[in-house]
Amino acid sequence: SEMCIRDRRWIINLAPFGIMGLVYTNVAGNGLAIFTQYGKLLALLVGTMLFMAFIVSPFIMFIYLRCNPYPLVLRCLRESGLTAFFTRSSAANIPVNMALCEKLGLDKDIYSVSIPLGATINMDGTAIYQGVCAIFIAQVFGIDLTIGQQCVIVATAVLSSIGTAGVPGSGMIMLAMVLQSVGLPVEGIALVAGVDRVLDMMRTVVNITGDQSAAVCVNALENRKETRQAAKAAA
Ligand code: ASP
Numbered sequence: 141s142e143m144c145i146r147d148r149r150w151i152i153n154l155a156p157f158g159i160m161g162l163v164y165t166n167v168a169g170n171g172l173a174i175f176t177q178y179g180k181l182l183a184l185l186v187g188t189m190l191f192m193a194f195i196v197s198p199f200i201m202f203i204y205l206r207c208n209p210y211p212l213v214l215r216c217l218r219e220s221g222l223t224a225f226f227t228r229s230s231a232a233n234i235p236v237n238m239a240l241c242e243k244l245g246l247d248k249d250i251y252s253v254s255i256p257l258g259a260t261i262n263m264d265g266t267a268i269y270q271g272v273c274a275i276f277i278a279q280v281f282g283i284d285l286t287i288g289q290q291c292v293i294v295a296t297a298v299l300s301s302i303g304t305a306g307v308p309g310s311g312m313i314m315l316a317m318v319l320q321s322v323g324l325p326v327e328g329i330a331l332v333a334g335v336d337r338v339l340d341m342m343r344t345v346v347n348i349t350g351d352q353s354a355a356v357c358v359n360a361l362e363n364r365k366e367t368r369q370a371a372k373a374a375a
Pocket residue numbers: 228229230231263266304305306307308309310311312340343344347
């Protein structure tokens with residue numbers, strides 16, 4: 141089987157040339173103005189991911205913890221965000237995430253379920269990426285989307301991010317499904333394929349910080365329940 145794999149590696153080796161061809165077609169068809177749109181896409185993605193990591197997640201954590209969540213958010217980013225950024229894989233990050241949960245003193249019964257489960261199904265970064273990219277591709281191809289179609293994009297992006305595997309680059313493959321759900325051209329993926337490595341790094345960080353904050357929230361919820369039960373038993 142080792143021989144088989146080696147024989148078929150030429151397909152992988154051919155991919156950069158294929159992507160180059162697809163990017164060439166897109167640039168030739170749209171002119172250099174496409175690079176301005178690229179800039180806008182990157183800015184929007186970075187902005188949305190930062191909003192998710194620094195506003196939405198901390199806000200949810202605040203609701204459960206009732207204290208300033210930022211020291212925790214920064215610690216998660218520093219201790220497990222960095223490995224997520226470079227491995228680009230939620231699955232590979234599971235042990236790092238679990239070690240961090242242990243250091244934070246979370247209940248093992250909770251994080252040993254929520255972290256692996258989150259690494260498989262909780263992909264907020266991927267959902268953001270797929271939604272934004274679908275709109276970007278529609279704009280580049282000059283396709284007007286109705287509000288209904290935009291809602292379909294939101295729904296399929298959430299569903300396909302659940303189905304996305306926690307390995308590098310899988311979110312881009314699942315983007316094909318989102319595009320097809322509203323009849324957008326699948327070739328549009330070529331537009332984002334060239335920069336996927338960078339986008340993958342960002343979305344994986346958001347994916348795993350989401351898993352971390354979910355573990356922290358569930359832990360806080362369970363603690364509160366236990367304290368309430370203990371108080372009731374004592375009364
Ligand atoms: N690389 C991402 C992850 O592992 C998945 C994706 O490609 O969106 O979380």
